[in-house]
Amino acid sequence: MAEQVIHTEKLTKRFGNFTAVDEISFSVSAGEIFGFLGANGAGKTTAMKMLTGLLAPSSGSATVAGFDIYRQTEAIKRNIGYMSQRFSLYDDLTARENIRFFGGIYGLDNATIREKCDRMLHVLDLVKEGNTRLSALPLGWKQKLAFSVALLHEPKLVFLDEPTGGVDPVTRRRFWDLIYQAAANGVTVFVTTHYMDEAEYCDRVSIMVDGKIAALDTPEELKRTFGSATMNELFIQLARPAKRSGQ
C-alpha cells in the first residue's frame, strides 16, 4: 500500500448548531489525483480549509503530508501547494514578479527562483509574456501560471479549489495535462470541481452530501455501484436528496 498523504478519521467542524463537516473519514495515497465533489454548501470548502490548516477542526483527527492538523499546521503549510477557486495571483504584477514574490515567500533563494522562473515560462510557453502584467493575459494562461506557482516550492501535495472555473473545455483539458504531469512526478493532487467530465479524469472521487461523504471510489466503480451511465447522472442522483443546498 502506498504512503498515505492525507488521512482523516471522523473529521468534524461545527459552527454553533450547524455541522458543516460531519465525521468524514478517508485517505489519499501519494501520487493520486483525488476528486473532491459536492454541491454548493455540502461542506467541501470547510473540509479543505481544515486540511490546509486555515481552520481548526471541532473533533476527529487527521494528518496531512504526515503532519497533525491540530498541532503542526505550520509544517503542513510548508509542504502543501494551494490554488484557489478564483484566480489568485497579482494582476498588477508581471508573471516574473509573481513567481519571484511567491518563491520569496516560500523561502527559495534568488538563484533557484530565477532558474525555476525561466523553466516555468518556457514550459508554459510564456517566455515572451514574462514581463507583461497579468491583467493583460487570458484567464486560461493565468490559471496555468497559478498552478505552476502553487508547485514552485515542490510540495508533496497540492490543493486545487475549482481551478478551472470560467474557461472553455479545450483550455480545461490543457490544464488537466498539467495536473497529470504533476501527478506523474509524484505530486498528490486534491481537486474540487463542478465539472463532471473532470471528475472522470480523477483516480478516485468522493462525493459530499450534507457534510458527509456519500460515496467514494474510482469513477468506473461508482458508476457501476449506483447504476449510473455518467458521473453527471450519479452526482445528481446523490446530491438531489440533500437538505442543504446553495450557500
Added chain:
Amino acid sequence: MKRFIGFVRKEFFHIMRDRRTAAILFGMPVLQLLLFGFAIRNEISEVRTGILDLSHDVVTKKLTDKIFSSGTFVASAVLNSGKEIGKAFASGKMNEVIVFEPGFAGKLQRDGTAQMQVITDGSDPNVSRIVTGYTESVVRDFLREKSNAAGAPVGVEAVPVMKFNPALKSVYLFVPGLMAMILMLVSALMTSISITREKETGTMELLLVSSLKPIQIIVGKVVPYLLLSFVNVLTVVGLAFFVFGVPCRGSLALLLAESLLFIMTALSLGIFISSITNSQQVAMMISLAGLLMPTVLLSGFIFPVASMPLPLQAISNIIPARWYLVIVRAIMLKGAGIAVLWKETLVLMFMSLLFMTASVRKFSERLQ
C-alpha cells in the same frame, strides 16, 4: 527577513502601478497644503465699502478719509439714500456699508456721542465679523487721536496681542490639521483598502496558506504605508516652512516622533477596519465617513473643540486627530516639549494598542 523585503517590494509595486493610488499618496498632500494655504484665508485684504453720509460735516469727512487711508477698505460706492443699501448688497459688489446719522459732528460735540451704523453682509458670517472688527478698530484709532489732540482723557483701552501667531495667519491653523487629515487618509484608508483588496482577489487566502505568519502579512502590508506617510509628514512640514513660513519652534525630532506615533494609530485603525469587512467598498466608506469626516469636523481642525456642545466634545475625545492636533500645535507654534504633552501622547499610545489588540483578536477569531 528576505521574505519580508520581498513582501514590501511587492507592496510598492502595487502602489506605484495603480496611478490613482500614487496620485493620492504623493499629489494630495502637496495639493491640499497649497489649496489651504493660498485659497482658504480668514484674513481679508480688500473690504469693498459704501458710505452713506447723511450729515456731510467735517468729522464724517475726516472719519471717511481715515477709513479709506488704512488700505484695507476700498471705496466702492457713494450712496445717497437708505433704499440703495439693500440693492448694493444684493448685487454682491459690497462687503460693508457705513451710515453716518444726520448732524453727526454736532451731536458728537454737544452730547459726546454720535451714531454710525456698520452694515455687513450676514450671509457670510465669518467675513461680516472680521469686517466689523476692522471698522471698529479704525474708529477707535480715530477717537483716540481726536481726544489726544483735545487733551481729554481716553479711558481704559484693551491692547490685544496674539501670542505665537501675531499676524493671525490662517495657514498656522491649517498646517497641523492638514497633517492629521493626510496621515489619517494615507495610513488608515490606504491600508484598509489594500488589505481588503487582497481578500477580494483571493490572494489573501494564498498568503495565509503559505508559511507566512499572519503577523508577517500585516507588518509587510503596513511598513510601506508607514514609510510613505512619514515622507508625507516631511513634505508638509517642509512646504509649510519654505512656502508659508510656518515655523517649527519646538523640537523637530519630537514632532516627527509624535507623527510616527499618530501614523501607528491610524495604521492600526486601518487594519482594524479591514479585519471587520471583506470588501474594498465598505472599507472605503468606513474610512471616509467614520474617520475622515470626524477628523475634519470634530478634531478641532476647523471648529474649536471648546465651543462644541457637550455631547460632541465627548465624542471628539475618541478621535485620534484631536490629540494629535494639540501635540502638533504645541510643538510647532508654541515650542512645547514632551513635559506638557505626555497626556496626549499616552492617549495615542493607548488607542494604537487598543485597535491593534482588537484586530489581532478578530483575525484569529476568523481562523477558528
